Amino acid sequence: MKIADILKDSNYKLTQFSQDKINFIEENIIVKEVRGKKVPYFKCLVRNKDVKLTPEEVIRQLYVLVLTKDFGYPTDRMELEYAVSFGRDKKRADIVIFDKDQVTAPYIIVELKKPKLKEGKEQLKSYCNATGAPIGVWTNGDSISYYHRKDPNYFEDIPTIPRADQKLSDILEERWTIDDLIAKDKLVTERKSLKDLILEMEDEVLANAGVDVFEEVFKLIFTKLYDEMESGRNRNRYLEFRNYGYTESELKAKIQDLFDRAKSKWEGVFSEDSKIMLTPSHLSVCVASLQDVKLFNSNLDVIDEAFEYLINKSSKGEKGQYFTPRYVIDMCVKMLNPKEHETMIDTAAGSCGFPVHTIFHVWEQILEDEGLDKSHLFTSEVKPSRCIDYVKEKVFAIDFDEKAVRVGRTLNLIAGDGQTNVLHLNTLDYERWDEKIEDEDWRDIYYEGWKRLKKLRANKNSNREFKFDIVMANPPFAGDIKESRILAKYELAKKPNGGYQSKVGRDILFIERNLDFLKPGGRMAIILPQGRLNNSSDKYIREFIAEHCRILAVIGLHGNVFKPHTGTKTSVLLVQKWDDELCPKVDDYPIFFATMKEPSKDNSGNKIYVRKKDYPNAVQDNSDDNLEEYLLDSHGHLIVKHDLYNHDGLTQDGIAEAFIEFAKKEGLSFVGK
Incomplete structure (x- = not known):
């Protein structure tokens, strides 16, 4: 009988346990007939008697093996189902290890009954407080947490528990380098x-x-x-x-x-x-x-998810900032293929996902050109001067939300080694930029970036048109622009029979504004509500786009991509501005259409990850038994399950690769090297 069969309908998993421990339990399962049914039993390592293997008991016996084999605790210092008194009530702690010197005093308590961390931690705290145990462990076989009880109100995370030959202070005083952090992240x-x-x-x-x-x-x-x-x-x-x-x-x-x-x-x-x-x-x-978390990884995804949560939490019911998932950004970057000599801007930058991933894309080209490898600390290591110059001179971002700008600046400052062109401006209201620039506090922070942005204006006296090679943006969909002063600046705000509309969707104005940022032959990726591309009432928008650009591609994203924030169906539109040399105007041409089939998130907005069984032939660099269920990338990170592109050669080709083939066939100016 397999342990996986016993755990099948429970919330317990095996990812925390090595294969040799799982094998040991499986090899020693005793199947007994009880009322005509085959029931698995196991000779308990502590109680020395046969016990029925429920899902919880499986995890307990595996964790006893961890405590004896990995941490060196003898079973005679342990008790299972230890009675903890709460007034007249008694509850039973799953595993207790007693103090070496005070043999009746609980030292470590392990809680397995509650498979969810929040409930399990509360139960664990109550046991530690009632017994005075200084250390607690919670695990459901998948996640695990270690705590030091400092006083009844504070339970501090610790990186692990002491071995039998160590004291708690040995764990707390152990000095860590970055390599320790990588190994124990x-x-x-x-x-x-x-x-x-x-x-x-x-x-x-x-x-x-x-x-x-x-x-x-x-x-x-x-x-x-x-x-x-x-x-x-x-x-x-x-x-x-x-x-x-x-x-x-x-x-x-x-x-x-x-x-x-x-x-x-x-x-x-x-x-x-x-x-x-x-x-x-x-x-x-x-x-x-x-302290035990490695924030720097190969794509800054770790930090992005946290900032998205914090910014939405702090906006107190205002229109939320829905950051674009990194895998959607990566698809756009692969398809538009930015180069080292090209300028790029995100006009609704949020936490700067598009600029940061454009930087990564170009850096990889530079590292390859210089014969260097992309390492585990790709985002934090010292880069060749070409990499820093690229960030300093070519990459720009604008957003009107100050919190998002500060987050975006942080990520860009890291990438640019102290240089950044992330500016706090209202993209749509460019008439008012000059007022910002007069503000001394604003100038203290943003003036260096503004000086670089000014150089890219098409007309040195106007903030309307620029000469960027690439624009990428996910503009806010929510809310209409109603100020007539702003609307009067936009073609897409005009009524068919003259005059201006009283209100226009923010994303509609962003389409026109983004095209103002592009030089002839420049290219854009923009995320839009799907209706803009198929509603009959929005036909005038599509005609405006077609008049100014070649439509390269339309990618329908899955409805779960922006969950839990919104279930709005979205599409990515890729265009290239007409230009006599780079993109000569023609009346008829093929357009690349694709639809994302893999949802990438479940209906609650939780990411779905690639399992090894999805790609049985994938070459897996990380052979960690503890994570054997999931396919990991070369940095030990889980891979989101989508069909947008091939993740580092581990998954199958997707929409981006199909578009690149299409672009080569069409002879588009920006594909290939």
Whole structure:
């Protein structure tokens, strides 16, 4: 009998356990006949008697193996189903390890009954508080969490539990380099997301801390990114965003100092005098939660998901910022194929997904040209000067939401080694830009980027038209523009019989505005509500586009792509502006149409990941038994299941590859090298 059959209809999984432990249990299953049915039993490693193998018991016996084999705890220091008293009531803790010296005092308590972290953690806390146990573990066989009980209110994350020959202080004082962080990254080993950890911190401390959650978590992520980058560039340096057994006030002083250095390196995100506002005890819990997470990875997806959550949470019912999923961005970038000599702008940048992934795309070309490999720390390592020059001179972004601009600036400052052209401006209301530029506070932050943007104006006295090679954007769909002053500047705001409409959808004006940014022969990718491309009432928009550009492609995205924020069906439109040389105008030409079939997210908006069984022949660099169910990329990250493009040669070709073939056949100016 297989363990997978026993767990089939439960919430328990096996991803935390190595194959040798699973094999040991399976080889020792005893099948007994009970009332005419075959029932699996196993000789308990602690109680030394046959016990029925329920899903929970399977996980318990596997975790007993982990405790004995990996951590060296003898079974005579353990008790299963340990009775914990709550007044007259008694509850049973799944596994208890007793203190080596005080043999009746619980030292580590393991909770398996509750397969969901929030419920399991509450149960675990109650057991630790009732018994005084300083260490708690929760696992459902898939995710796992380790906690140090500092006092009844605070349970701090710890990276692991001590081995039988160690003390808790040995774990807390162990110095970590960036290579240790790569090897022990909690997102991989504990199967958590950064958003999960922020939610946990909110439950634990942030909700009652009396602070702006967005600002304080942003400060911590900003500080940790700086710490990781410094260690990525000096592999022997010890990470500083860690509690090596400091007092809470010592830790706060150290983290504030690190934050100050980060602000000095990456200017224009936080004010010079900004301070971490969390109390020392709250900060200690948050640092413990974040310190074992590697934020830098091959595509910054980890941070993006967290910022999207924080920005939406802090907008208090205003129109949310729906960040474009990274896999949709990557498809657009692959299809438009930006080059090192070309300029690019995102006019509704959000957290700057399009600019950052354009940077990555061009960097890979530069690294290949210089004979260098893309490494595990691709996003944080020192780059050749050509890479930095590209970010500094060629990549731009604009957004009117200040929080999104600060997030986008952070990611671009990292990519550009302190250089960025992310500007806080209202793209549609370009008449008012000059007022912004007169504002001294605005100039302090954005003027260097503005000077570079000015050079790309088609007319040096006007902010209307620019000469960009590429525009990529996912403009906000929600809300209409009603100001007649703004509408009077747009062809698409005119009525067919003269005059201007009283209101026009924001995304409609973005189509025209984006084309103003493009030079002749320039190309654009824009995400639009699907109705714009097939509603009869929007025919005038399609005619306007066709008059100004060659329509290259229309990609219908799955309805789940922007969930949980919105279920609006969207399409990606790719065009190239007519130009006598790069894109000569013709009356009739083929257009590439495709529809995304794989949803990439479930109906609740949770990402669906590629399993190994989906691609049994894929070459898998990461042979970690603990994650054997899922296909991982070369950086140990889960791969979202979509059909937009081939992920690093591990999945099958998708829409982007089909478009590239189409573009080559059509002789489009930007394909190939």
